[in-house]
Amino acid sequence: MRDPSSLKQQFLKKWILGLQVCGSGKQNMSILERKEAIKLSADIALASARDGRTRWSRATIANASKHDDNKVLVQHLLAPESESLKKSSIGLVVRDNKRVRCKKILKWSCCVKRVRKSVSQVVLAKSIAKRMVNRKTRVLKSLVPGGEFMDDICLIEETLDYIESLRAQVDVMRTLAKATELVNGK
Amino acid sequence: MINRALLPAGGGENMLHCTDMTVLERQRARIKWQQEQQQQFQLQQQEISYFTELADVFHQAGVHEGGLSEVVTRSVKPDPGLVDNGWNNDHVVGYGVGLPYNNGLGFELNYGAISRTSSCPPEAVAAVAEATVKGSESVVSDMISSGAGRESSKKRKVDKAVAEEDTRDKRIKGCAEQGESKITEKNNNKNSRNNNTNKNSNSNKENSDETSKDNSKVSEVQKPDYIHVRARRGQATDSHSLAERVRREKISERMKYLQDLVPGCDKITGKAGMLDEIINYVQSLQRQVEFLSMKLAAANPRLDFNVDNLFAKEAFPACSINFPTIGMSSDMTNPAYLQFNPAQQQLVACCGLDMGIDPPDMALKRTTSAPVSIPETFLDSSCFTQTHPPPTWDADLQNLYNVAFDQGRQTSFQTQPFTGSIEASNLKMEM
Numbered sequence A: 001m002r003d004p005s006s007l008k009q010q011f012l013k014k015w016i017l018g019l020q021v022c023g024s025g026k027q028n029m030s031i032l033e034r035k036e037a038i039k040l041s042a043d044i045a046l047a048s049a050r051d052g053r054t055r056w057s058r059a060t061i062a063n064a065s066k067h068d069d070n071k072v073l074v075q076h077l078l079a080p081e082s083e084s085l086k087k088s089s090i091g092l093v094v095r096d097n098k099r100v101r102c103k104k105i106l107k108w109s110c111c112v113k114r115v116r117k118s119v120s121q122v123v124l125a126k127s128i129a130k131r132m133v134n135r136k137t138r139v140l141k142s143l144v145p146g147g148e149f150m151d152d153i154c155l156i157e158e159t160l161d162y163i164e165s166l167r168a169q170v171d172v173m174r175t176l177a178k179a180t181e182l183v184n185g186k
Numbered sequence B: 001m002i003n004r005a006l007l008p009a010g011g012g013e014n015m016l017h018c019t020d021m022t023v024l025e026r027q028r029a030r031i032k033w034q035q036e037q038q039q040q041f042q043l044q045q046q047e048i049s050y051f052t053e054l055a056d057v058f059h060q061a062g063v064h065e066g067g068l069s070e071v072v073t074r075s076v077k078p079d080p081g082l083v084d085n086g087w088n089n090d091h092v093v094g095y096g097v098g099l100p101y102n103n104g105l106g107f108e109l110n111y112g113a114i115s116r117t118s119s120c121p122p123e124a125v126a127a128v129a130e131a132t133v134k135g136s137e138s139v140v141s142d143m144i145s146s147g148a149g150r151e152s153s154k155k156r157k158v159d160k161a162v163a164e165e166d167t168r169d170k171r172i173k174g175c176a177e178q179g180e181s182k183i184t185e186k187n188n189n190k191n192s193r194n195n196n197t198n199k200n201s202n203s204n205k206e207n208s209d210e211t212s213k214d215n216s217k218v219s220e221v222q223k224p225d226y227i228h229v230r231a232r233r234g235q236a237t238d239s240h241s242l243a244e245r246v247r248r249e250k251i252s253e254r255m256k257y258l259q260d261l262v263p264g265c266d267k268i269t270g271k272a273g274m275l276d277e278i279i280n281y282v283q284s285l286q287r288q289v290e291f292l293s294m295k296l297a298a299a300n301p302r303l304d305f306n307v308d309n310l311f312a313k314e315a316f317p318a319c320s321i322n323f324p325t326i327g328m329s330s331d332m333t334n335p336a337y338l339q340f341n342p343a344q345q346q347l348v349a350c351c352g353l354d355m356g357i358d359p360p361d362m363a364l365k366r367t368t369s370a371p372v373s374i375p376e377t378f379l380d381s382s383c384f385t386q387t388h389p390p391p392t393w394d395a396d397l398q399n400l401y402n403v404a405f406d407q408g409r410q411t412s413f414q415t416q417p418f419t420g421s422i423e424a425s426n427l428k429m430e431m
Helices: A004-025 A031-048 A055-066 A068-078 A083-110 A121-143 A152-185 B002-006 B013-020 B023-061 B065-075 B085-093 B105-116 B121-147 B150-175 B181-200 B205-216 B239-261 B271-299 B335-357 B371-377 B390-406 B412-430
Strands: none
Touching: A004 A031, A004 A152, A031 A055, A031 A152, A031 B271, A055 A152, A121 A152, A121 B271, A152 B239, A152 B271, B239 B271
């Protein structure tokens, strides 16, 4: 595993920084707003902890930067790294998307529909299995940020990394939640 | 010949164990092992090639360095007659440490292979794995051909070893995407030479196997960034199906890693089931994040998270520990940065402490129930079993502590919670 504790520490640092940025802005936020802010800063902090090396992180940052409100937050969180990282992440995502979309169009146009006359059991089972796998792959692609534009192999690698990061995120958030509970309890 | 193979000059003491078995028994065991290895050989070659690629991918990630060495040790079976198991495995895992068993010329060639690829650890591992296999093979071929004329067999062995080494070297390099056209040409030369020498030899079972395998193999075009693949015997050799096969095997490799990562996937074989589990797991993790952020929002009306006072008294028992004297260092200019460190340190220590606080959490693996129950029952036990060594953790904490201490904000009272937390986290870490 990539060093989980340093990932957690990095994530925590950036997350708290982001929360301060968010909190300093508005007063009297509703609970939903607060929740969104917390989640957003957590996600961006997590993605930036990967330094743009993985696609899902770049996709998260790119998605977040799309909305103007979040741009400030993104800038603050990515400030230690260069501004160019942010720009490159957006650029890379766009380029990746275009490339994969072109490939897909090419594939579909060359694909020939086969007429199925008499299908043996084995062939039928295989095609059913294939369809199931495709369906699940599509679901997974929708779950992993930026997944729609990845091929299978890449998707699995990104999923691996994403799962690791999510785990770290959950652990840190859980500890913080417990800590605040303890404090508030007293 | 035999003597040279078995009793290496100045070899390790491990070798002396071999004298317990008789020569005949050892021969038999070696032949049997050799046959098994031959069967596995193809698979191994591919595994190794995929490892180098995979290792490159994961190298910076460092995801599976442990896994990589494990699989490599698994794939290289110890030769029962020659060395004892522990030693062989050690040498496979220990990246390119010299091979002590002397095969005369074969050994030197092996060394060449290792030194050439020693720059990159995954390649070195692959090289060592291949070299150990190859080295043992040449020993076996030695034994088998001992019936024939000694000198001719020696020459054959040398040629064959050279040819094999070069082809495999080339394969390693190709797989690591460093192939050059001249190497492939050399390979073609060596292949033809190999065929020639094999034709000249007696009909050794192993030699004929090698020849037929060579003849039925297909290499792809050589270009720097192509991956060199060999078709297996009796399988289609057009480029499409080769590419398909490569792709499929890549996917299954990565699925294996995912199997280790996602809890509860050991029993499941098959892409659809695995994908199901992965999807469920990712969904549950995402739901947890949502839930926890909601919880945090509810708990903090102001989003301040001023965690300085968080663990002031109740969380840690006061322990008296001799904390090393910390010199006051220079100023720190960034107040924001300073603010984090105690927080981070406390939280980080709390992460360690949590392991002790939540025994009920330890029980469980996965749930798909409503979000409310998730934090209580869901657990990432693998995250809690810290794989990195405690000293790093300690060093980090100590550094942070230094920084925080310098501020002069810490009262003497608060030093105790820190030390307590550090010791507690140490204890938890060691369990």
